[in-house]
Amino acid sequence: MLSNSGLEKNFWVEAVRTSRYLINRSPTIALDGVIPKEVWITKNLNYSHLKIFGCEVFIHIPKENRTKPNDKSMKCIFFGICG
Numbered sequence: 745m746l747s748n749s750g751l752e753k754n755f756w757v758e759a760v761r762t763s764r765y766l767i768n769r770s771p772t773i774a775l776d777g778v779i780p781k782e783v784w785i786t787k788n789l790n791y792s793h794l795k796i797f798g799c800e801v802f803i804h805i806p807k808e809n810r811t812k813p814n815d816k817s818m819k820c821i822f823f824g825i826c827g
Contacts, residue, residue: 745759745762745763745797745798746759746797748797748798749796749797749798749799749823750798751798751821751823755823755824758823758824759797759823759824761824761825762797762823762824762825765824765825766794767780768780768781769781769789769791793825794825795822796822797822797823797824798821798822798823799821799822800819800820800821800822801819801820801821801822802817802818802819802820803817803818803820804816804817805817805818
């Protein structure tokens with residue numbers, strides 16, 4: 745993931761965390777094809793929030809943190825999911 749994203753090697757921790765996040769949300773043979781996270785929380789998962797590691801994203805800047813002429817969003821690089 746890290747080499748394909750073009751990010752620097754010092755983002756390896758985020759790559760490992762994202763890998764762990766995805767593994768916990770993927771079917772596994774040990775649970776007969778069941779997703780581990782679904783077993784722990786006993787409900788279906790939503791995957792709509794997933795993005796490609798290292799892709800360009802835009803984050804919303806809250807109204808209280810910007811002045812009138814400033815943009816409402818800021819361009820960033822996605823490098824992991826907290827969770």
